[in-house]
Amino acid sequence: MLDMNDDEIKGAxxxxxxxxxxxxxxxxxxxxxxxxxxxxxxETVDRLQETIGIDMIERWVWRVRGVGNFSPFDLEVAANxxxxxxxxxxxxxxxxxxxxPSIERLASLFKDAKTWEDxxxxxxxxxxxxxxxxxxxxxx
Numbered sequence: 769m770l771d772m773n774d775d776e777i778k779g780a781x782x783x784x785x786x787x788x789x790x791x792x793x794x795x796x797x798x799x800x801x802x803x804x805x806x807x808x809x810x811e812t813v814d815r816l817q818e819t820i821g822i823d824m825i826e827r828w829v830w831r832v833r834g835v836g837n838f839s840p841f842d843l844e845v846a847a848n849x850x851x852x853x854x855x856x857x858x859x860x861x862x863x864x865x866x867x868x869p870s871i872e873r874l875a876s877l878f879k880d881a882k883t884w885e886d887x888x889x890x891x892x893x894x895x896x897x898x899x900x901x902x903x904x905x906x907x908x
Contacts, residue, residue: 770804770849777801781845787856794842801877802829803838803846807862809869809899812852816859819866824894828869865896876904 772780777797794800806825822838829838840857847853847860854861 770801770846772797772801772849777845780849781841784841784845784848785856786841786844788840790841793839794845795837795839796842798878799829799838799842800845800849802874803842804850805873805877806869807843807846807850807853807860809867809873809902811863811865811867812861813863814861816855816861817864818858819862819864820858820860824866827893829874866894868895868898870899870902872902872904873899 770777774797777794777800781794781800803825806828820843822840822843825843826838844857847855847857852861
């Protein structure tokens with residue numbers, strides 16, 4: 769889990785070298801935290817590949833009020849901070865079989881996270897499977 773305060777995340781955003789060459793700006797520190805949590809649920813591979821769309825993270829995080837739209841900058845900062853993730857937007861070492869992260873990840877980050885799951889327990893569209901068994905004490 770990304771255990772950084774807002775000022776530390778903003779500092780990391782200023783230090784990130786963005787693939788686009790823009791200086792950009794993050795949507796919010798919460799958006800970076802959510803992107804980090806989403807990346808943390810993914811399996812990694814040896815090669816860089818284009819498997820992540822910002823919409824995948826947005827659809828997962830819509831379950832949380834207070835986190836607006838995401839930008840590639842949020843994802844780049846989160847990836848830069850994550851110890852297992854390499855690459856830059858949109859190419860990372862994330863497996864193409866994406867994991868729909870557990871709602872518990874959101875609940876651990878945001879007190880206003882909705883705590884319900886889909887009735888059929890199916891992963892969101894575009895995901896290979898839903899994450900199970902995640903607990904904050906086992907987080908990266």
